[in-house]
Amino acid sequence: MINLLKAVFRFAGIDRAVFFSNAAQVMRLVTGPISMALVLRYLTPEIQGYFYTFSGIVAMQIFLEMGFSQNILQFASFEFAKLNFTPRKTLEGDLVARSRLMSLGRLAFAYYAVAALVFLVVVGIGGHIFFSISGSHGIAWQGAWWTIVICASVSLAVNPAWALLEGCNRVATLAQFRFWSTLAGFLVNAILLMAGAGIYASALGSVFTNLLSVGYLLICWHPFFRQFLQSPRHGTISWRHEIWPFQWRIAVSWMSGYFIFDIMNPVAFYFCGAAEAGRFGMSFQLVRTVLNVATSWIYTKCPRFGMLVAARKWKELDSLWRRSTAQAFLACVLGMILLMAFIPVAGHFLPQLPRRLAGVWVMAWLGGAEAVHLLIHAMVIEVHAYRREPFMWWSVICGALTAALIVLLVRPWGVYGEAVGYALALGIMFIPALKIYLTKRLEYRRLADDMDYHQPGEVLPGAESPCVI
Numbered sequence: 001m002i003n004l005l006k007a008v009f010r011f012a013g014i015d016r017a018v019f020f021s022n023a024a025q026v027m028r029l030v031t032g033p034i035s036m037a038l039v040l041r042y043l044t045p046e047i048q049g050y051f052y053t054f055s056g057i058v059a060m061q062i063f064l065e066m067g068f069s070q071n072i073l074q075f076a077s078f079e080f081a082k083l084n085f086t087p088r089k090t091l092e093g094d095l096v097a098r099s100r101l102m103s104l105g106r107l108a109f110a111y112y113a114v115a116a117l118v119f120l121v122v123v124g125i126g127g128h129i130f131f132s133i134s135g136s137h138g139i140a141w142q143g144a145w146w147t148i149v150i151c152a153s154v155s156l157a158v159n160p161a162w163a164l165l166e167g168c169n170r171v172a173t174l175a176q177f178r179f180w181s182t183l184a185g186f187l188v189n190a191i192l193l194m195a196g197a198g199i200y201a202s203a204l205g206s207v208f209t210n211l212l213s214v215g216y217l218l219i220c221w222h223p224f225f226r227q228f229l230q231s232p233r234h235g236t237i238s239w240r241h242e243i244w245p246f247q248w249r250i251a252v253s254w255m256s257g258y259f260i261f262d263i264m265n266p267v268a269f270y271f272c273g274a275a276e277a278g279r280f281g282m283s284f285q286l287v288r289t290v291l292n293v294a295t296s297w298i299y300t301k302c303p304r305f306g307m308l309v310a311a312r313k314w315k316e317l318d319s320l321w322r323r324s325t326a327q328a329f330l331a332c333v334l335g336m337i338l339l340m341a342f343i344p345v346a347g348h349f350l351p352q353l354p355r356r357l358a359g360v361w362v363m364a365w366l367g368g369a370e371a372v373h374l375l376i377h378a379m380v381i382e383v384h385a386y387r388r389e390p391f392m393w394w395s396v397i398c399g400a401l402t403a404a405l406i407v408l409l410v411r412p413w414g415v416y417g418e419a420v421g422y423a424l425a426l427g428i429m430f431i432p433a434l435k436i437y438l439t440k441r442l443e444y445r446r447l448a449d450d451m452d453y454h455q456p457g458e459v460l461p462g463a464e465s466p467c468v469i
Contacts, residue, residue: 031186036282038193040352047199048356049274050131050141052281054202056265057127058152062258064115065156066251069163071243072108074387076101076167077306085168089223099234101164106228107239108160116157124149134270144203151206154214161217161225169303175296177216185209249389256399260425263403264418271410276358280415283358284366290339291370294332297324298378305385314445317385325378332374336367362419369423372430379437386448390440391433398429 039048079101083093091098124146131141165174188208192201217225237243264284269277301324308317340363347354357363380391402425409417 031183034190035186035193036353036356037350038190039282040350040356042193042196043198043201045275045278045356046139047274048278048282049269049276050139050144050199051202051278052265052285053131053269053274053277054127054145054148055281056262056269057123057130058148059258059262060123060126061115061119061152061156062254062262064119065112065159065254066247067254068108068111068247068250069159070384071247071250071387072104072160072163073167073302074306074384075104075237075243076164077169077303078310078387079104080168080303081307081310083168085224089221090227091168091224096235099232100237101168102228102230103232103236105160105164105225106232107237107243108164109228112157112160116153119156120149120153123152130266139199141199144199147200147203148206151203151210154210158214158217161221165221165224167303167306169307171300171303175300181209181212181216184212246387246389249392253389253392253395256395259399259403260395260422264406264422267406267410268415268418272414276415279356280358280362280418282356283363286339286357287336287363287366287370290335290367291332291374293335294328294374295377297328297331298381302381302384305382309385309448312445312448317382321378321382325375328374328378329371332371336371340364340367358415358419362416365416365419365423369419369426372423372426376426376430376433379433382441383437383444386441386444388440388444390436394429394433394436398425401425401428 039051043051079097080091082097083091083101086092091101127145127149128142131145162174185205185208189201189205192204197204265277265281268280272280301320304320305317308314308320340360343353343357343360343363383390402422405421405425406418409421411417413420
C-alpha cells in the first residue's frame with residue numbers, strides 16, 4: 001500500500017517540497033471554512049471589509065520589495081550549484097561561489113532593512129490617511145492598522161533570509177516549517193476571534209506569526225546566517241554591474257503587478273463600501289488559495305531550474321518544466337471546479353456564507369482568470385532561471401490595462417465588474433506573453449551556450465532580467 005502511494009505521488013510530481021507546500025495550502029482549504037464560520041459569527045460585514053482591505057494596502061510593500069527576493073533566489077541558486085551544506089548547516093565548496101553568495105546576502109539584508117523602515121513610515125501614514133477619508137464606519141481601526149504595518153515591516157526586513165535559503169535549495173525544509181506555522185497561525189487567529197478580539201484578531205495574529213518566523217530563523221539557521229557577518233574575500237557580486245541591470249527591470253514589473261493583482265480590494269472599498277469589499281475579498285482569497293496550491297508544483301522547482309540552466313541541461317529543464325506546468329494547471333482547474341461545487345454545499349451548513357461572498361459569477365470570472373494567470377506564471381518562472389526579464393513592458397501594459405478595466409467597470413457593475421475587468425485583461429495579455437516566452441527562451445539558451453555563466457560579473461549582451469507575475 002505504501003509503495004502504491006509512493007508511485008502515485010511520483011506520477012503526480014509530488015515530492016517532499018510539493019507535499020508540504022500543498023499540505024499548507026490544502027490545510028487552508030480545510031481551515032478556511034472554519035475561519036469563515038468564525039468571521040461570520042464574530043465579525044460584522046464592515047470589519048470583514050477592513051480585514052481584506054488592510055491586506056490590499058499592506059501589499060503596497062511590493063513597491064519597496066520590488067521583486068528583489070526573486071532576484072536573490074536566482075543569484076543564490078547559481079552560486080549554490082557549486083556549494084553544499086555541512087551537517088552544521090554552514091556552506092562549503094567553491095571558495096569564489098561561497099564568497100559571492102556571502103556578498104549577495106550582505107547586500108540583500110542592508111537593502112531590506114532600509115526598505116522596511118521606509119515602508120513603516122510611508123505606507124503606515126498613507127494607509128492611515130486612506131482609511132480616514134474613506135470613513136470609519138463606527139470602527140476603531142487605528143490601533144489594528146498600525147500593529148499590522150509594524151508586523152509587515154518586520155516581515156519585509158527578514159524577507160532575504162527566506163530567499164537565500166530557498167536559493168540554496170532548502171525549499172522542502174521551509175515548506176515543512178510553513179505547514180506547521182500555518183496551522184499554528186490558524187489556531188491563534190481562531191482563538192482570538194472567539195475571544196472577541198474583533199478587528200485586532202488579524203493584527204495580533206500577525207504578531208504571533210512574526211515571532212514564530214523570526215524565532216525559527218534564529219534558532220534553526222543561525223550557523224548559516226552567521227556566515228554573512230564575514231567579509232567576502234574571494235569574490236563579490238557587484239550591485240552596479242550584475243544586480244542593478246536586472247533589478248530595475250524586475251522592480252518595474254513587480255510594481256506593475258500591484259495594479260494587476262492587489263488593487264481590487266482597495267478599489268472595492270472606496271467605490272462599493274466596506275461590506276462589499278469584505279465579500280469580494282473573501283471570494284478572491286478562496287480563489288487565490290486554489291491558485292497557490294497549484295502553483296507549488298512549479299514554484300518549488302525554482303532552485304532546480306536555476307541549477308539546470310547553470311549546467312545547460314536543456315532537455316532535463318524542458319522535461320521538468322512541462323511536467324510541473326501540466327500538473328499545476330490540472331490541479332488549478334480541478335481545484336476551481338471543486339471550489340464552485342463546495343460553496344452551495346457549505347451554504348446548507350453556513351446559511352450566512354452566500355451572503356458574505358461576492359456571488360457565483362464573480363467567483364467564476366476570478367477562477368478563469370487565475371487559470372490563465374498560472375500559465376503566465378509558469379512561463380515567467382522558467383525565464384527567471386536565465387536571470388533575464390523580457391516581460392517588463394508586458395507587465396507595465398498589463399498593469400495599466402487591468403487597473404483601467406477595473407476602475408471603468410466597477411462603477412456600473414460593482415465588484416462583478418472588477419472580476420470581469422481582471423479576467424479580460426489577463427485573457428487579452430496571454431498571447432503576447434506566450435510569444436515573448438517562446439522567442440526569448442531560445443534566444444537565452446543560444447547566448448548561454450556561447451558564454452560561461454559561471455564567470456563572476458558576466459552579463460549576456462542585450463539581455464534583460466527576471467520578473468514576477
